[in-house]
Amino acid sequence: MNSQQFLGRLAPLVLAIVSATASAGPIRLREGMGGVADLGATRCDYYAYIHPNGPTGFNQAVLYWFEGYVHARSGKTIDAWLAGIPGGDQWTFDRIGTHVLDYCTANPKATVADAMDDLWKRIGG
Helix, strand or coil, X not given: CCHHXXXXXXXXXXXXXXXXXXXXXXXXXXXXXXXXXXXHHCEHHHHHHHCCCCCCXXXXXXXXXXXXXXXXXXXXXXXXXXXXXXXXXXXXXHHHHHHHHHHHHHCCCCEHHHHXXXXXXXXXX
C-alpha cells in the first residue's frame, strides 16, 4: 500500500471521528467543577471531600499550584524559597499537602487559596 492509498483509507476515519466529536454535545462537569478547575477557588469543604478519593495526582496538582504561588510571591522555586527559611527543610511535599488538607478540614467555608495563604504565613513568607 502506498502513501496515497493509506491516506485515502485514513480520510474517512478521520472525518468520522471529527464529526462524532463535534456532534457529541457539550461536556458536562460535576457540580463544583465549573470549567477548568481553579484549585485556588475550590472551596475547602469540597477539597476535603474529594481529596481521599479524588483523581490520581490531585495532591500533586495542589503542590504545583503552591509552586506557582511561591514563585509569584518570592520569584523563587519552592525548593530555593524553603532553603532560605529557617526550618524550611522540614517542609516536605507530604507535610505541605497535609497542611492544606488539615486547614481545609478545619475551615470548610474557606478556599484552597486561603489554605495557601495560611501555609505561606506558617512557613515564614
